[in-house]
Amino acid sequence: MLIHSASQLLTLAGGPQRGRDLGRLGLIEDGAVLVRGGRIEAVGPSAVLRAAYPHEETWDASGHVVMPGFVDPHTHLVWAGDRAQEFEWRTQGKTYQEIAAAGGGILATVRATRAASLEELLAQARQRAWTMLRHGTTTAEAKTGYGLEPATELRLLEAILALNAEGPLELIPTYLAAHDVPPEFRHDPQGYVDQICIEMLPEVRAWWQAHVPGRPLPFVDVFCERIAFDLAQSRQILERARALGFGLKIHADEFEALGGARLAAELGAVSADHLVKTPPEDIRALAASATVAVALPCTPFGLAQPEYTPARAILEAGGLLALASDLNPGTAWCESMPFVIALACRYLKLTPAEAIAAATINAAAAIGVADRLGSLEPGKQADLLVLEVADYRHLGYRFGTNPVKRVMKRGVWVVE
Ligand code: NIG
Numbered sequence: 001m002l003i004h005s006a007s008q009l010l011t012l013a014g015g016p017q018r019g020r021d022l023g024r025l026g027l028i029e030d031g032a033v034l035v036r037g038g039r040i041e042a043v044g045p046s047a048v049l050r051a052a053y054p055h056e057e058t059w060d061a062s063g064h065v066v067m068p069g070f071v072d073p074h075t076h077l078v079w080a081g082d083r084a085q086e087f088e089w090r091t092q093g094k095t096y097q098e099i100a101a102a103g104g105g106i107l108a109t110v111r112a113t114r115a116a117s118l119e120e121l122l123a124q125a126r127q128r129a130w131t132m133l134r135h136g137t138t139t140a141e142a143k144t145g146y147g148l149e150p151a152t153e154l155r156l157l158e159a160i161l162a163l164n165a166e167g168p169l170e171l172i173p174t175y176l177a178a179h180d181v182p183p184e185f186r187h188d189p190q191g192y193v194d195q196i197c198i199e200m201l202p203e204v205r206a207w208w209q210a211h212v213p214g215r216p217l218p219f220v221d222v223f224c225e226r227i228a229f230d231l232a233q234s235r236q237i238l239e240r241a242r243a244l245g246f247g248l249k250i251h252a253d254e255f256e257a258l259g260g261a262r263l264a265a266e267l268g269a270v271s272a273d274h275l276v277k278t279p280p281e282d283i284r285a286l287a288a289s290a291t292v293a294v295a296l297p298c299t300p301f302g303l304a305q306p307e308y309t310p311a312r313a314i315l316e317a318g319g320l321l322a323l324a325s326d327l328n329p330g331t332a333w334c335e336s337m338p339f340v341i342a343l344a345c346r347y348l349k350l351t352p353a354e355a356i357a358a359a360t361i362n363a364a365a366a367i368g369v370a371d372r373l374g375s376l377e378p379g380k381q382a383d384l385l386v387l388e389v390a391d392y393r394h395l396g397y398r399f400g401t402n403p404v405k406r407v408m409k410r411g412v413w414v415v416e
């Protein structure tokens with residue numbers, strides 16, 4: 001199929017975009033893209049492609065932006081229940097940390113998730129997956145982390161695999177058993193860290209190799225924060241995971257600077273996420289590494305906190321910056337990357353072009369798939385969006401409504 005006459009075709013070609021280089025859209029006016037067998041075969045001006053492929057089935061995109069599908073590289077997609085009660089408490093002045101200390105927070109969702117069957121988890125996550133697709137996300141990372149015990153963490157991994165197999169949203173899994181200390185280990189957090197290292201990580205690897213042999217292992221992630229795991233515990237878990245062959249991620253500096261970003265750079269993690277309180281020297285360490293800095297502006301917004309990721313400092317230091325939703329029931333129930341972009345343009349001071357690159361090609365880099373996703377280039381998977389608008393800057397500029405008109409996944413219209 002030849003999609004042609006796009007007012008603006010954004011290719012995002014040329015690989016991940018570092019530092020001040022962020023924002024290269026590869027914009028082609030009156031652009032076209034040829035899709036065959038689920039892949040991009042050619043990209044260029046409409047006149048050129050129409051002449052080169054005269055017999056191809058066509059789709060007229062005039063008046064619309066055509067661009068790669070969004071990649072959302074940090075989500076907690078699979079959980080049971082909701083925390084609307086906690087949200088109401090926060091509007092009345094209680095803090096997230098106070099609610100967590102009183103047994104709410106992550107542990108409230110853990111109770112609901114442990115009680116849910118695989119089918120219930122699938123039904124609830126599936127709805128969110130479709131909402132994400134309708135808002136233009138064609139690939140997302142999805143974390144476990146609401147089980148905090150071997151069997152439930154595996155059930156969450158199973159749910160992620162099942163939803164990915166179902167499609168059309170493609171999911172890249174992350175194992176986040178180190179999301180919080182479970183109630184059983186409340187008086188012995190180090191005991192849980194040891195259990196993760198000695199028992200759970202090897203078990204997950206064996207389970208994975210038995211169930212989906214040949215598929216790359218999930219990433220392993222840690223919530224490195226005073227309310228969860230300290231720097232030494234985070235290092236212990238991530239070093240063990242690395243030794244077992246897992247790729248690494250970290251939740252760092254969301255509420256306090258503990259050194260997680262520096263640790264991620266040192267260990268060669270694929271990404272370090274949140275980075276609200278990251279000090280200048282840790283920004284420099286991150287920027288000098290291959291680790292992608294993932295900003296999650298929905299989280300401070302969701303908590304009504306004034307401080308956001310210092311994105312401009314990360315770019316000035318030459319870092320790789322990506323954007324994600326952090327979709328979760330506590331701080332940021334948001335399935336919309338267009339809304340993430342709108343926040344990033346205001347609170348992270350990104351231009352629309354920078355935010356779009358951070359939500360596509362750089363987001364793909366943050367989950368290790370930039371070689372096949374995140375841009376419209378020959379050979380890449382045909383995951384693309386048609387926007388309602390003719391000018392890409394309406395992404396960021398407008399918010400609260402959905403600018404996505406059509407979504408193609410692997411060469412098939414899945415939202416139209
Ligand atoms: O990113 N970092 C930890 N996880 C989420 C919160 C999860 C929850 O509250 O359920 C976050 O803010």
Ligand code: FE
Nearest residue numbers: 074076251326
């Ligand atoms: Fe998170």
